[in-house]
Structure formats: C-alpha cells, structure tokens
Amino acid sequence: MLDDRKLDVLRAIVEDYVNTQEPVGSKTLVERHRLGVSSATVRNDMAALEEDGYIAQPHTSAGRIPTDKGYRLFVDNLTRIKPLSGAEKRAIATFLEGAVGLDDVVHRSVRLLAQLTRQIAIVQYPTLARSTVRHVEIVTLTDRRVLLVIITSAGRVEQRVVEISGPLPEELLADVRARLNTSAVGQRLADAANRVSVLPESFHVDDRPVVTSLVAAFAEAVADEHVGERVAIGGTANLVRFGEDFESSMRPLLEALEEHVVLLRLLGEATSPSTVTVRIGHEVDHESLAAASVVTTGYGPGEEALATLGIVGPIRMDYPGSMAAVHAVARYVSRILSDA
Amino acid sequence: MLDDRKLDVLRAIVEDYVNTQEPVGSKTLVERHRLGVSSATVRNDMAALEEDGYIAQPHTSAGRIPTDKGYRLFVDNLTRIKPLSGAEKRAIATFLEGAVGLDDVVHRSVRLLAQLTRQIAIVQYPTLARSTVRHVEIVTLTDRRVLLVIITSAGRVEQRVVEISGPLPEELLADVRARLNTSAVGQRLADAANRVSVLPESFHVDDRPVVTSLVAAFAEAVADEHVGERVAIGGTANLVRFGEDFESSMRPLLEALEEHVVLLRLLGEATSPSTVTVRIGHEVDHESLAAASVVTTGYGPGEEALATLGIVGPIRMDYPGSMAAVHAVARYVSRILSDA
DNA sequence: CTTGGCACTCGGATGCGCTGAGTGCCAGGG
DNA sequence: CCCTGGCACTCAGCGCATCCGAGTGCCAAG
Numbered sequence: 001m002l003d004d005r006k007l008d009v010l011r012a013i014v015e016d017y018v019n020t021q022e023p024v025g026s027k028t029l030v031e032r033h034r035l036g037v038s039s040a041t042v043r044n045d046m047a048a049l050e051e052d053g054y055i056a057q058p059h060t061s062a063g064r065i066p067t068d069k070g071y072r073l074f075v076d077n078l079t080r081i082k083p084l085s086g087a088e089k090r091a092i093a094t095f096l097e098g099a100v101g102l103d104d105v106v107h108r109s110v111r112l113l114a115q116l117t118r119q120i121a122i123v124q125y126p127t128l129a130r131s132t133v134r135h136v137e138i139v140t141l142t143d144r145r146v147l148l149v150i151i152t153s154a155g156r157v158e159q160r161v162v163e164i165s166g167p168l169p170e171e172l173l174a175d176v177r178a179r180l181n182t183s184a185v186g187q188r189l190a191d192a193a194n195r196v197s198v199l200p201e202s203f204h205v206d207d208r209p210v211v212t213s214l215v216a217a218f219a220e221a222v223a224d225e226h227v228g229e230r231v232a233i234g235g236t237a238n239l240v241r242f243g244e245d246f247e248s249s250m251r252p253l254l255e256a257l258e259e260h261v262v263l264l265r266l267l268g269e270a271t272s273p274s275t276v277t278v279r280i281g282h283e284v285d286h287e288s289l290a291a292a293s294v295v296t297t298g299y300g301p302g303e304e305a306l307a308t309l310g311i312v313g314p315i316r317m318d319y320p321g322s323m324a325a326v327h328a329v330a331r332y333v334s335r336i337l338s339d340a
Numbered sequence: 341m342l343d344d345r346k347l348d349v350l351r352a353i354v355e356d357y358v359n360t361q362e363p364v365g366s367k368t369l370v371e372r373h374r375l376g377v378s379s380a381t382v383r384n385d386m387a388a389l390e391e392d393g394y395i396a397q398p399h400t401s402a403g404r405i406p407t408d409k410g411y412r413l414f415v416d417n418l419t420r421i422k423p424l425s426g427a428e429k430r431a432i433a434t435f436l437e438g439a440v441g442l443d444d445v446v447h448r449s450v451r452l453l454a455q456l457t458r459q460i461a462i463v464q465y466p467t468l469a470r471s472t473v474r475h476v477e478i479v480t481l482t483d484r485r486v487l488l489v490i491i492t493s494a495g496r497v498e499q500r501v502v503e504i505s506g507p508l509p510e511e512l513l514a515d516v517r518a519r520l521n522t523s524a525v526g527q528r529l530a531d532a533a534n535r536v537s538v539l540p541e542s543f544h545v546d547d548r549p550v551v552t553s554l555v556a557a558f559a560e561a562v563a564d565e566h567v568g569e570r571v572a573i574g575g576t577a578n579l580v581r582f583g584e585d586f587e588s589s590m591r592p593l594l595e596a597l598e599e600h601v602v603l604l605r606l607l608g609e610a611t612s613p614s615t616v617t618v619r620i621g622h623e624v625d626h627e628s629l630a631a632a633s634v635v636t637t638g639y640g641p642g643e644e645a646l647a648t649l650g651i652v653g654p655i656r657m658d659y660p661g662s663m664a665a666v667h668a669v670a671r672y673v674s675r676i677l678s679d680a
Numbered sequence: 681c682t683t684g685g686c687a688c689t690c691g692g693a694t695g696c697g698c699t700g701a702g703t704g705c706c707a708g709g710g
Numbered sequence: 711c712c713c714t715g716g717c718a719c720t721c722a723g724c725g726c727a728t729c730c731g732a733g734t735g736c737c738a739a740g
Contacts, residue, residue, distance in 0.1 A: 377682075377683090378682070378684075380683055381681085381683070384681090384682085399690075
C-alpha cells in the first residue's frame with residue numbers, strides 16, 4: 001500500500017510543513033526535494049496518502065498538511081533521533097555543570113530545554129516515592145514547635161513544622177532523632193514511613209504523644225502527593241509562536257499549564273532514560289491540549305527513572321530535534337544527579 | 341485649571357476605558373455616567389484635559405483614552421483603595437490558611453493574587469538578607485561530602501553540598517555544628533557570615549581546612565544573590581487578555597517575565613506593608629514593559645517588609661481593585677508568616 | 681459658562697473581482 | 711502498469727472602492 005516513495009513524500013510534507021507552517025502543494029514539494037518524479041506523480045501519491053488518512057487538506061484547492069496519524073508514522077518510522085551538534089552538547093554540559101543544589105539543577109534544566117527546543121519545557125522534581133532517606137533532622141523552634149527536616153537521596157529537602165503538646169527536652173529530642181535515623185535512613189520513603197510508625201511504642205508512655213506527632217508529620221511529608229510531586233515549567237515565551245488564533249487555542253493551553261496536576265498527567269509515567277515518549281495531538285489525554293504534542297523521557301541517577309522531563313509544543317514541531325534535546329538533557333541531568 | 345467636573349470627567353473616562361477597552365467619546369460618556377451636563381460641555385472639558393496631557397486620541401475623530409499621566413492622576417487623587425468583599429476576604433483567608441511551609445505559602449499567594457486580579461502575579465521569597473539564622477545543621481553524606489543546611493527565621497531552608505578534603509569524625513562534626521550555631525543563631529544573615537568567618541582560628545590546625553570549607557559554604561549560601569532572591573510567578577494565562585497585537589507586545593513581555601532578574605527589578609525595593617506602590621507605563625523602568633503597569637507592596641512578619649509581592653498588568657487595569665487585592669494578600673501573608 | 685446644532689473626519693466594515701497556487705482527471709508514452 | 715504533461719476547475723486571500731456612523735471642533739443663542 002505504502003511504497004517507499006510515498007513514505008518519502010510523507011516525510012517531505014512533514015518537514016516542509018514544520019518549516020513553513022503552510023500547507024504544502026505538489027509543485028513546491030518537487031522543487032524543494034529531490035524526489036526524482038514529476039508533480040503529477042506526487043499528486044497521485046498524495047491522493048493515496050490522504051485516502052489512508054496520513055495527510056489532509058484544510059480546504060479544497062489548498063496544499064496538504066499532515067494529520068496526527070501522519071506525524072505518528074513520521075515519528076515511528078521515518079526518523080531517527082538526530083544527534084546534537086558538538087556546540088549544543090557543550091552548552092548543555094557547561095550550563096548544567098554550574099548548578100548548586102537540586103532546585104538549581106531543575107531550574108537550569110527547564111531553561112535549557114526551553115532554549116534548545118524553543119518550546120515549553122517541563123521538568124518534574126525527582127519523585128519522593130522512589131528515593132531513599134538520607135538523613136532526618138529535628139530542630140526546636142519554640143516550646144511548642146519543632147521543624148522536621150528530611151533529606152532524601154535525590155538531594156531534596158522536605159520540611160514540616162510540627163506542633164507539639166509541650167516542650168521537648170534536649171535528651172528526648174536527641175533520642176528521637178537517633179531512633180528516627182536508625183529506622184529510616186537508607187529506606188525508600190514508603191518503607192521508612194512504615195518502619196517509623198511503630199517507633200512511639202518503644203518510648204516511655206509520657207513521651208509518646210510528642211513522638212506520635214513527629215511520626216505523623218514524617219508520614220505526611222513523605223506521602224503527600226501534592227507536595228511530593230512538584231514540577232517546574234519554563235519557556236512560556238515560546239508559546240507566542242504556537243497559535244495564530246489565540247483566544248481559542250492559547251488561553252486554555254496557558255491555563256492548563258498553570259495547573260500542576262495537569263502537568264503531572266502530561267508527563268505521565270516515568271520511562272527509562274533511554275526511551276523518549278512522543279504523544280501527538282489527540283494522543284495527549286487532555287482536551288485543551290488536543291492541538292499540542294508532548295515529548296518526554298525519564299531521568300534519574302543510575303538506570304531507573306526518578307522523574308520525568310519533557311516539552312510541550314504545537315503538533316507541527318521539529319520532532320527529531322525535540323527528541324534529541326529531551327534525550328540529551330535527561331542524560332546530563334541524570335549524570336549530575338548521580339554525582340551529587 | 342482643573343475644576344471638579346473635569347476631574348469627574350477624567351475619572352469617568354478612565355473607568356469606562358478600563359471596562360470597555362475602547363476609546364470613549366463624549367456622548368457615550370454622558371449616557372453612562374450622571375454627569376449632569378451635556379455632551380458639548382464634556383467635549384470642552386475633554387479638550388482641556390487633552391491640552392494638559394491627561395488624555396489623548398488614538399486618531400482624529402475617535403474617542404479619548406487616558407495617558408500615563410492621566411492614570412497617574414487617577415490613581416493619586418481620584419480613587420481610594422476599595423475594600424474587598426467579605427466573600428473575597430474569606431476566600432483569601434481559607435486559601436492561605438491551609439499552607440504547609442514557606443514554599444507552599446508563596447505558591448498559594450501567587451495563585452491567589454492571579455485569580456483575584458486576573459493579572460500576572462509575582463511574589464518574592466522572603467529575602468535572606470533581612471532574616472536571621474534559626475538553626476544550622478551539618479549532615480554527613482559520604483566521606484568527602486557533607487550537606488550544610490541553614491534554617492532561617494522566615495522558615496526558609498538553604499542547603500549546600502560541601503566537598504571536604506577528608507573524612508569528618510563525628511566528634512569534630514558535633515563540635516563544629518555546636519560552634520556554628522552559637523555564633524550564628526539569632527544573627528542577621530550578613531552578620532552571621534561575619535561572625536562565623538573567624539571560627540576556623542579557634543580550631544586545631546589540623547581541623548582548619550574542613551572548617552574553612554564549611555564556613556566558606558555558609559558565607560556563599562548566605563550571600564548569593566541569585567539563589568537568595570527567588571521569585572514565584574503565576575497567572576500567565578491572564579496574559580492573553582492583555583494584547584491584541586501580540587507578536588509585538590506579548591513576546592517581549594513573556595520573555596521578560598522569565599528573567600527572574602527582571603522580575604526582581606520590577607518588584608523593586610520592599611516598601612512597608614501599609615503602602616501600595618503603583619508604577620504606570622513608562623514609570624516602569626524596563627523597555628519591554630512600557631505598556632504595562634506594576635502594583636506592588638511589601639510583606640513580612642511584623643511591620644518590616646521582608647520581601648515584595650505584586651501584580652503586572654496592562655496599563656488599562658482596574659487600579660482600585662488591584663491595589664486592594666495586593667494590599668489584602670500582603671496583609672494575610674504577613675500574618676501567616678508571623679504565626680509560623 | 682452651557683447647550684443644541686451642524687459640517688467635517690476618518691477608521692473599520694462590507695462588497696466585489698482578480699489572481700495564482702493547488703487540485704483531479706485524462707490520454708499518451710516508456 | 712506506472713509515470714508524465716496538459717488542461718479545466720476551485721477558491722482563499724488580496725487589493726480596491728464604497729459606505730457608515732461615532733466622534734470631533736466650532737459657533738451662535740440662551
């Protein structure tokens with residue numbers, strides 16, 4: 001059904017359309033690409049491609065534009081991730097190298113991705129659930145308030161102010177701190193919460209209320225999805241290049257992008273750092289983003305993915321380029337994280 | 341020169357223009373407002389106002405729109421901050437009440453401000469420089485790496501990974517931790533850095549390198565402006581309502597908003613929580629924002645302002661409403677912070 | 681000083697015809 | 711059987727002329 005030349009034509013259409021943003025006709029196509037056949041032949045191929053739903057005409061007597069299905073075929077079969085230039089690689093390396101702390105790494109990654117792809121970039125903070133506890137600290141603030149600080153293996157610091165029923169003597173504090181650490185350090189967060197939950201029993205009856213509050217706060221800090229799954233977003237300026245009709249298309253998009261819950265759904269399940277996921281148009285399960293595509297991949301120290309990062313852009317985007325950038329940034333960030 | 345009626349006319353023009361976004365003419369003006377005079381009279385007043393530079397016509401035979409100078413007069417003399425509705429007040433209170441930790445407070449404030457004003461909201465994190473040290477913690481990560489955590493009075497946690505030349509024995513660590521805390525706790529950050537800087541001398545010669553690294557990291561964490569002055573931004577979705585011509589006006593605006601340095605300049609010097617600062621059009625000292633206005637105020641526990649928050653919007657904005665919202669949110673945030 | 685009246689301006693909406701890129705189809709040739 | 715040049719047809723976008731009405735400035739009378 002689809003011989004090689006038809007696939008070539010489809011590829012040419014996608015590439016041209018992504019460049020020019022305009023429907024591409026048979027004549028301009030043969031002019032710009034060395035297809036080796038006449039425009040009439042291309043027209044026939046186009047008719048076939050349209051028949052099969054890979055391309056469409058916005059209106060009669062206009063050029064063709066790729067459909068979602070067409071892009072899908074293009075991404076799956078007609079392109080390999082194109083390697084970044086040396087300059088780009090160096091830019092990534094030096095830009096990320098200077099990062100201080102997890103927050104900084106995430107923010108730099110977002111800006112980097114946005115600049116490289118000229119799309120909207122989204123980076124999820126390393127998920128708490130998969131990382132382990134590195135240290136637990138308790139700090140007295142006032143008589144009735146202590147600050148609980150949890151440091152995770154991803155370098156992330158989670159903090160909670162805890163109200164307690166009465167003053168916490170120094171010795172008890174030291175004891176609780178020590179036991180919390182013995183139980184929790186090295187454990188995955190979920191496991192740590194479990195192990196810690198039995199701690200109050202081992203304390204003197206008088207001390208249990210305080211310890212219980214602390215343990216509860218620990219569990220809450222560790223379990224809380226909303227706090228636990230944060231995302232950074234950047235490159236919103238690039239949004240302007242997306243839509244010409246903007247009351248209809250940009251508004252909901254911008255609104256969606258402010259909802260971090262939506263962003264998390266967009267990023268989806270973390271995949272291994274070596275695979276790049278592409279969702280095109282309707283494949284993105286969010287109505288107001290039906291006119292957008294999402295390119296994501298997982299990242300994290302080692303091979304397992306702690307979190308996801310990626311970009312959102314118009315369906316007509318440079319997929320090979322975006323995929324390459326996402327892939328590269330994920331790799332560099334992963335490396336930085338495993339160093340830290 | 342400007343009698344009361346002329347001022348009434350100016351006020352009416354500003355209000356109408358803000359509502360309708362269209363140049364307002366003499367006839368529609370007398371229809372919509374009870375000015376008690378005929379359109380011809382209003383026309384004469386308008387001519388006078390234009391003469392003095394408070395209003396202008398986009399083109400001959402069109403209505404008038406306020407100039408920056410006109411808005412300035414309006415804001416200064418023709419309006420008082422209008423009180424928020426009870427419902428709005430309650431919304432603010434409940435929305436901010438549920439916040440957990442400083443990060444959460446800041447993020448909630450941004451969203452709240454954006455929703456209330458339907459503009460772009462900016463909230464600066466409490467500046468480190470003005471807050472004091474509450475606690476310093478040192479955590480061993482590996483033989484050659486420790487994590488330095490500084491908790492400030494504003495509830496903010498600053499962290500730095502420090503490379504050290506060799507392993508740090510437990511007793512030394514405890515000693516350093518204790519002395520760091522004695523020197524720094526309760527001090528303003530800048531002072532703390534100074535006092536801490538002499539610490540290495542009091543240690544045994546062998547231990548000094550390690551202590552010096554830690555002290556340096558402390559100073560860096562405290563001094564670093566870029567890390568120290570962070571801002572959160574939200575409500576970018578409202579940007580769509582700003583400009584009809586958007587390649588020219590929105591693009592630079594969005595770009596400026598991504599530059600946190602620019603945002604900090606926009607927010608400007610923190611003012612007392614009781615005064616609301618309004619900068620209109622050209623008064624905003626950033627070229628790409630010449631078509632925007634900024635409404636800001638300071639906030640912080642107690643009377644002194646730790647940081648600034650505010651909104652950015654089109655010059656034609658509802659100043660009384662925006663000022664009220666900014667004022668109210670700042671007050672509530674301040675209260676929350678002094679509780680925490 | 682205010683007001684009704686009047687002539688004038690001009691941006692924006694409406695309507696119309698032309699143009700050219702693009703299409704589908706067909707008959708002839710390798 | 712597939713490719714190709716040719717041809718008639720379509721139609722979005724443009725340039726241009728026209729019209730409309732909100733808005734203005736000015737003036738003479740109250």
